[in-house]
Amino acid sequence: MTKFSLTFCLLICLSFLATAQKTIKGKILDNQTRQSLGYVTVSLLSPDSAFITGQTTDTAGIFRLSNLQNGRYTLLLSFFGYSKFYQDVILDNTGGSNLDLGTIALTTIPSQLNEVIVTGEKPMLQRRADKLILHVSGNPLFAASANTFDILKKIPGLQINADGSLQMTGGSAPTIFIDGKQVPMSPEELQNYLAGLAPEMIASVEVVNNPSSKYNGEHKSIIDIRLKRDRTLGWKGNISSNIQQNAYTLADNNLLLTYKTKKLSYTARLGYTAGTSIYRYSALQHLANTNIMATQNNAPTNNNNFNYQLGADYNFSKTHHIEIIGRTYQSNRHVNSFNTLHTTDAAAQQPVSDIYTFNNATPRQRTYAVYLNYNGKPGKNQLEILSSLLKISNRQNEDIQTKNLDGHRLLDYWKTDLENDILIHAVQADLSGNLGKGKWSTGARFASTTTNNQLRYDTLNTLFVFVPDSSRSNSFQYDEYVTAAYVAYERTMNKWSYSASLRAEHTHSTGNAMTQHLLTSRDYLTWLPSFSFTFPLEHAQQLHVSYSRRITRPNFAQLNPFRFYNSPLNYFVGNPYLQPSKTDMLSLAYSRHDLSVTLFAGRETDPMGRYPEYNPVTNVLEYLGRNLPYNDFGGIEVSLPLTINRWWNMNNNIRGNYKKEVTPYHDKVYAIPIFDYTLSGSQVFSLPKGITFDISYLYRSATGNSLYTFKPMGSLDLGIRKSWLKGKLNSRFNFYDVFDTYRYQLTFREKMIINNQLQHWYGNHKMALTLNYSFGKSTHTSKGESKNDEEKRAGM
Numbered sequence: 044m045t046k047f048s049l050t051f052c053l054l055i056c057l058s059f060l061a062t063a064q065k066t067i068k069g070k071i072l073d074n075q076t077r078q079s080l081g082y083v084t085v086s087l088l089s090p091d092s093a094f095i096t097g098q099t100t101d102t103a104g105i106f107r108l109s110n111l112q113n114g115r116y117t118l119l120l121s122f123f124g125y126s127k128f129y130q131d132v133i134l135d136n137t138g139g140s141n142l143d144l145g146t147i148a149l150t151t152i153p154s155q156l157n158e159v160i161v162t163g164e165k166p167m168l169q170r171r172a173d174k175l176i177l178h179v180s181g182n183p184l185f186a187a188s189a190n191t192f193d194i195l196k197k198i199p200g201l202q203i204n205a206d207g208s209l210q211m212t213g214g215s216a217p218t219i220f221i222d223g224k225q226v227p228m229s230p231e232e233l234q235n236y237l238a239g240l241a242p243e244m245i246a247s248v249e250v251v252n253n254p255s256s257k258y259n260g261e262h263k264s265i266i267d268i269r270l271k272r273d274r275t276l277g278w279k280g281n282i283s284s285n286i287q288q289n290a291y292t293l294a295d296n297n298l299l300l301t302y303k304t305k306k307l308s309y310t311a312r313l314g315y316t317a318g319t320s321i322y323r324y325s326a327l328q329h330l331a332n333t334n335i336m337a338t339q340n341n342a343p344t345n346n347n348n349f350n351y352q353l354g355a356d357y358n359f360s361k362t363h364h365i366e367i368i369g370r371t372y373q374s375n376r377h378v379n380s381f382n383t384l385h386t387t388d389a390a391a392q393q394p395v396s397d398i399y400t401f402n403n404a405t406p407r408q409r410t411y412a413v414y415l416n417y418n419g420k421p422g423k424n425q426l427e428i429l430s431s432l433l434k435i436s437n438r439q440n441e442d443i444q445t446k447n448l449d450g451h452r453l454l455d456y457w458k459t460d461l462e463n464d465i466l467i468h469a470v471q472a473d474l475s476g477n478l479g480k481g482k483w484s485t486g487a488r489f490a491s492t493t494t495n496n497q498l499r500y501d502t503l504n505t506l507f508v509f510v511p512d513s514s515r516s517n518s519f520q521y522d523e524y525v526t527a528a529y530v531a532y533e534r535t536m537n538k539w540s541y542s543a544s545l546r547a548e549h550t551h552s553t554g555n556a557m558t559q560h561l562l563t564s565r566d567y568l569t570w571l572p573s574f575s576f577t578f579p580l581e582h583a584q585q586l587h588v589s590y591s592r593r594i595t596r597p598n599f600a601q602l603n604p605f606r607f608y609n610s611p612l613n614y615f616v617g618n619p620y621l622q623p624s625k626t627d628m629l630s631l632a633y634s635r636h637d638l639s640v641t642l643f644a645g646r647e648t649d650p651m652g653r654y655p656e657y658n659p660v661t662n663v664l665e666y667l668g669r670n671l672p673y674n675d676f677g678g679i680e681v682s683l684p685l686t687i688n689r690w691w692n693m694n695n696n697i698r699g700n701y702k703k704e705v706t707p708y709h710d711k712v713y714a715i716p717i718f719d720y721t722l723s724g725s726q727v728f729s730l731p732k733g734i735t736f737d738i739s740y741l742y743r744s745a746t747g748n749s750l751y752t753f754k755p756m757g758s759l760d761l762g763i764r765k766s767w768l769k770g771k772l773n774s775r776f777n778f779y780d781v782f783d784t785y786r787y788q789l790t791f792r793e794k795m796i797i798n799n800q801l802q803h804w805y806g807n808h809k810m811a812l813t814l815n816y817s818f819g820k821s822t823h824t825s826k827g828e829s830k831n832d833e834e835k836r837a838g839m
């Protein structure tokens with residue numbers, strides 16, 4: 044490790060020998076209205092018209108091309124409905140490091156205004172190297188979206204599960220970034236944040252399906268939500284309220300306040316969630332004695348949750364910027380779940396037993412986080428430092444009573460007391476500069492995670508006294524330390540560009556199951572290479588090839604070797620001996636205007652999974668964790684947004700998947716090839732008087748894995764938006780899952796081992812009313828920032 048650290052320090056020292064870098068910047072306007080033009084394609088060409096670099100302007104019409112060498116170039120600006128703009132530029136040592144072209148006006152082409160077009164004024168999709176960019180701001184396809192989840196539903200290849208979790212290419216869960224930085228949150232807090240983030244606050248969403256080695260090794264895919272950057276000085280605000288109704292009512296309320304001066308920016312966020320959400324679980328199991336047991340679990344959750352955030356940005360010079368953010372999330376929930384076990388004979392005619400369980404639980408979570416970030420230019424290079432401290436405290440008390448439904452005789456009575464504390468420290472530094480005709484970058488990261496779990500069960504004995512239950516109680520502590528470093532190099536040659544990077548991650552972890560006196564320690568080094576090639580083609584076409592290796596480490600819940608109950612006869616158990624898995628993926632992406640086609644294939648070795656074991660004597664069904672040999676996957680994703688005319692826009696996504704998971708189970712190896720497909724899309728109609736109507740649809744074919752089959756599922760969503768007060772007030776009405784068809788239904792394949800059917804329902808069939816109002820007072824417009832959206836690389 045010492046040699047590795049010395050090598051890393053040497054690379055940093057060599058960075059200061061890099062050659063000087065140049066910058067070209069400017070602002071694009073409409074020649075008639077003098078309004079800023081966002082999303083203009085900016086291309087820098089060599090004298091022989093070979094593509095060098097490029098980007099799109101931000102929402103204020105500003106572009107900034109950095110890390111350029113001295114020489115002669117041609118600047119090309121292109122935007123639908125406007126004439127192409129060409130300008131020769133020369134970079135040399137006489138003009139300093141920045142070439143400011145000032146404002147550039149584009150001329151409209153009147154003859155195109157009445158044509159049927161393929162891409163709108165702001166194209167929904169744009170491929171730039173390894174990123175797929177969805178332009179949200181001003182795009183009619185997202186006008187009727189009530190929150191960020193509605194926007195994410197339209198991302199090609201992304202699946203939003205019924206419980207709100209996200210899943211992307213190869214079955215991986217994407218990491219959420221905000222403005223190029225990972226924001227560590229608990230899963231519950233993240234869902235709360237996305238549900239409360241209004242579309243009016245979002246400029247674009249960038250998707251990286253196959254991240255390079257610059258990123259954390261556990262990031263198999265990344266969704267980077269870019270918020271709008273307001274360049275006006277003064278104060279502004281946005282308030283939104285969302286009320287959802289099915290069998291229960293749930294309300295989300297959010298307030299955003301900003302105040303900006305020439306050097307300082309302040310941000311305050313406040314959110315409050317109140318009301319009830321619902322989850323239902325059902326199962327039908329044929330027992331060993333031929334009886335049939337039907338399980339029904341109804342779990343309404345009452346919410347009383349708050350979140351607060353305060354932030355400050357300080358630009359203490361043109362090239363140095365510091366940011367500090369403090370955040371807290373406090374959830375107070377009350378779960379009154381009711382579970383019934385109804386057992387009949389094999390003919391399902393005669394009742395055998397009726398048992399019900401009432402669980403009165405009060406889960407509480409307190410999250411506190413602080414972020415301190417720096418971005419600047421020491422000398423000729425770019426330096427970014429990100430640091431975070433996150434503390435999560437979970438507390439839960441349960442009162443669990445199981446009775447006979449006929450005589451109300453008490454069968455079992457448990458009380459639980461859970462204390463779960465998580466502390467995460469992370470710091471990362473990234474340094475980049477020019478080397479010859481290319482660009483190098485290097486970085487290092489250290490993260491530590493400490494998880495302490497104390498769970499106590501007390502059981503009522505025959506003397507009606509609560510006594511500790513050692514068979515269910517547990518004390519488990521997990522410590523993990525990850526040290527990582529990477530080096531990367533990228534270069535453009537003629538018309539194509541390439542990048543290569545190598546990352547090393549050293550992991551030291553200790554799991555201490557104190558109740559069982561079991562100590563498990565691991566120490567391993569993982570090498571994670573990646574490379575990519577980008578080939579610009581004629582007529583706005585691009586071909587991108589990428590390869591990367593990623594790692595997935597087992598988490599606390601997967602390692603904890605104790606029972607987590609779903610019902611009195613159903614629970615899962617962690618495995619402290621789980622090994623990390625590694626995923627190798629190759630991706631080929633093609634784009635032409637808004638059309639995007641992606642092919643991908645890969646293998647995950649040692650994937651972590653759960654398998655069921657049924658006890659025919661006690662009828663207990665437990666799920667155990669283990670590593671499987673490997674999992675092969677592949678597929679194709681096609682997305683084509685279309686603008687038929689000025690009042691009709693559509694988006695269509697098709698995804699085909701292949702998966703073969705090798706699963707040894709009961710002295711037999713199951714390796715069943717699974718093929719499935721997903722169709723999704725939306726039809727958006729811009730009607731008179733500021734009204735937008737959205738019809739969104741999803742269908743997923745039958746699928747499964749080696750042990751279970753999943754039935755087809757789908758949903759139809761309707762949305763309508765009306766703008767008021769010159770766009771300051773927006774009202775939306777959404778009807779989700781109109782036909783109540785979005786539910787998970789699973790069947791175990793080998794009925795001779797376990798004859799079981801399962802169903803999960805998360806209350807997606809609901810109506811929602813959203814009001815969003817923007818207000819504030821601005822003094823004057825500030826100058827452009829030193830970096831624009833497209834230059835900021837995701838840091839964690």
